[in-house]
Amino acid sequence: MINYTITQAAELLHKKQISAVELTKEYLQNIANTENRVHAFTQLNEKQALDSAQHADQKLHNGSANKLTGIPIAIKDIMNTVDWRTTCSSKMLENYQSVYDATCISKLKERGMVIVGKTNMDEFAMGSSTETSAFFKTFNPWNLEYVPGGSSGGSAACIAANQAICSLGTDTGGSIRQPASFCSVTGFKPTYGRVSRYGVVAFASSLDQVGTFTKDAHDAAILLEALCGADSKDSTSAKQAVPAFSQDLRDGVRGLRIGVPKEYFAQGINPQVESLVRKAVQELQNHGAIVKEISLPNTKYALAVYYIIAPSEASANLARFDGVKYGLRADGNDMWQVIEKTRGQGFGDEVLRRIMIGTYALSAGYYDAWYLKAQKVRTLIKAEFTDAFKEVDIICAPTAPVLPFKSGEKIDDPLAMYLADICTIPINIAGLPGMSIPCGFANGLPVGLQIIGRPFDEQTILNTAHTYQKLTSFHKEQPKL
Numbered sequence: 101m102i103n104y105t106i107t108q109a110a111e112l113l114h115k116k117q118i119s120a121v122e123l124t125k126e127y128l129q130n131i132a133n134t135e136n137r138v139h140a141f142t143q144l145n146e147k148q149a150l151d152s153a154q155h156a157d158q159k160l161h162n163g164s165a166n167k168l169t170g171i172p173i174a175i176k177d178i179m180n181t182v183d184w185r186t187t188c189s190s191k192m193l194e195n196y197q198s199v200y201d202a203t204c205i206s207k208l209k210e211r212g213m214v215i216v217g218k219t220n221m222d223e224f225a226m227g228s229s230t231e232t233s234a235f236f237k238t239f240n241p242w243n244l245e246y247v248p249g250g251s252s253g254g255s256a257a258c259i260a261a262n263q264a265i266c267s268l269g270t271d272t273g274g275s276i277r278q279p280a281s282f283c284s285v286t287g288f289k290p291t292y293g294r295v296s297r298y299g300v301v302a303f304a305s306s307l308d309q310v311g312t313f314t315k316d317a318h319d320a321a322i323l324l325e326a327l328c329g330a331d332s333k334d335s336t337s338a339k340q341a342v343p344a345f346s347q348d349l350r351d352g353v354r355g356l357r358i359g360v361p362k363e364y365f366a367q368g369i370n371p372q373v374e375s376l377v378r379k380a381v382q383e384l385q386n387h388g389a390i391v392k393e394i395s396l397p398n399t400k401y402a403l404a405v406y407y408i409i410a411p412s413e414a415s416a417n418l419a420r421f422d423g424v425k426y427g428l429r430a431d432g433n434d435m436w437q438v439i440e441k442t443r444g445q446g447f448g449d450e451v452l453r454r455i456m457i458g459t460y461a462l463s464a465g466y467y468d469a470w471y472l473k474a475q476k477v478r479t480l481i482k483a484e485f486t487d488a489f490k491e492v493d494i495i496c497a498p499t500a501p502v503l504p505f506k507s508g509e510k511i512d513d514p515l516a517m518y519l520a521d522i523c524t525i526p527i528n529i530a531g532l533p534g535m536s537i538p539c540g541f542a543n544g545l546p547v548g549l550q551i552i553g554r555p556f557d558e559q560t561i562l563n564t565a566h567t568y569q570k571l572t573s574f575h576k577e578q579p580k581l
C-alpha cells in the first residue's frame with residue numbers, strides 16, 4: 101500500500117515521476133482495499149477526484165504548481181463544498197448541497213489539491229468516538245474493534261489507513277487532537293481565529309477551529325501555511341501575519357522550557373499512557389529541553405465550563421435547522437409542528453441532549469447562574485495559561501487520559517465519553533494552539549503526546565514536534581489492515 105508524506109509526493113509530482121492522476125488512482129485503490137473495514141468516508145466520488153487531479157496535472161505542466169498541487173486530501177463533512185454534499189453526518193443535512201465553498205476549501209482548491217472524499221464524523225461534531233454519526237460508525241485502523249476517536253474520526257482514520265495523504269478536521273473540544281492520538285497520526289489545532297470558519301458548519305462558535313491531520317509535523321507546517329490567514333468573511337478570524345511555518349521549521353529543542361502540568365496526570369489517567377507521555381518528555385529533555393512541573397489548578401473546572409458554553413452556543417447555532425431555513429423538513433399543520441417534527445426526526449440523541457442543555461443554561465433566570473458563571477471561569481482558565489507561559493515556552497501533556505476504547509463501550513454513558521476530552525478541552529477554552537503526535541503504543545493501541553503553545557506561536561509547537569519526530573519513528577508505523 102502506498103504511503104507518502106506531502107513532501108515525498110510533491111517531489112515525485114514535480115519531478116514528473118508520477119502524475120497527479122496516477123497518484124490519485126493509487127489512493128483511490130487504497131480506499132477500495134480498506135474502506136469496507138474502516139468506513140472513514142460519507143462520500144466518495146472517483147470521477148470528481150480524477151477531474152481535480154487532471155486539473156492539477158495541468159498546473160504541474162504549465163508551471164503554476166506549488167507543494168500542494170495534486171496532493172490527495174480528505175475533508176471532514178462539516179465544511180461547505182459546492183461539489184459535494186455537506187451532511188455533518190446528520191439526517192438533518194443528508195441531502196444538503198452548499199452553494200459556496202468554505203474559505204478553507206477555496207484555499208485548497210486554489211492550490212490544486214485533490215479532494216478524494218468527505219469524511220465521517222460525530223453528528224454535528226458532538227462526540228468523541230465517531231459513533232454518533234447518523235450513517236455508520238468509523239473504526240480504528242489499528243484495531244477494527246476500537247473507536248478512532250472523534251468527532252473528526254473519519255479524517256483521522258483515513259490518514260492512518262493511507263486513504264489520503266492529509267485531511268482537514270475541526271476541533272471544538274479536542275476533535276482533531278483526540279482522534280489523531282487514537283489513530284497515531286499528527287493532528288494540529290491552530291490558535292482560535294487562525295483559520296477562517298467561513299463556510300464551516302458552526303457547533304460552538306467561540307471554540308470551533310479548523311485544523312489538519314497529516315503524517316508528520318513537516319506536512320502540518322506546509323498545510324497550515326495554506327490554510328491560515330485573516331478572512332474578511334469571518335469577523336473572528338485573526339488579522340495576524342502567517343509565518344512561513346515549513347521554511348522556519350527548526351530541528352532542536354536546546355534551551356526550550358517545557359512545562360508539564362501535574363493536573364493532567366491526575367486520578368483516572370491510564371498508567372501506560374502516563375508512562376509513554378513522560379518518556380516522550382524525557383526524550384526532549386535528553387536533547388536539551390528544560391523540563392519543569394507546573395500547576396494549572398483550574399483544570400478541574402474545564403469540563404464543566406465546556407459543557408455549559410459549548411451546548412449553549414450549539415443551541416443557538418442549531419436553531420437554524422428548523423425545516424424552514426435548512427435541511428430536512430417534516431410535514432406539520434403549522435410552523436411549530438413542522439419545527440417540532442423536523443427536529444424529532446432529523447437530530448440524533450446526542451445533538452438533542454446538547455440543545456436541551458444549552459437551551460436550559462441560557463433560559464431566563466438560569467443565564468447568570470450557568471452561562472455567565474462559566475464565562476467567568478473561562479477567563480480564569482485562560483489567565484492561568486497566560487501566567488504559565490511566562491515561565492515556560494511550551495506545555496506537554498497527554499492528549500487523552502485513556503487508550504482508544506472499544507466500539508460501543510462508552511456510547512450509552514455520556515459522562516464517561518465526555519471525560520475522554522479532559523486533556524484537550526482546556527486548550528479550546530483558552531483559545532490556544534495544540535497538537536497531538538504519536539508517542540508510542542500500549543497493548544497495540546496508539547498513544548499521543550499533546551503539545552500546547554502560546555497564542556499564535558504555532559511555530560514553537562511545530563518545531564518541538566518536528567524535533568521529536570526526528571528522534572523517534574512512532575509516526576512512521578503503519579497499521580496492518
Ligand code: GLN
Nearest residue numbers: 225226227272273274275
Ligand atoms: N468531544 C467533544 C464534544 O463532544 C469535542 C467535540 C469537538 O471538538 N468537536 O463536544
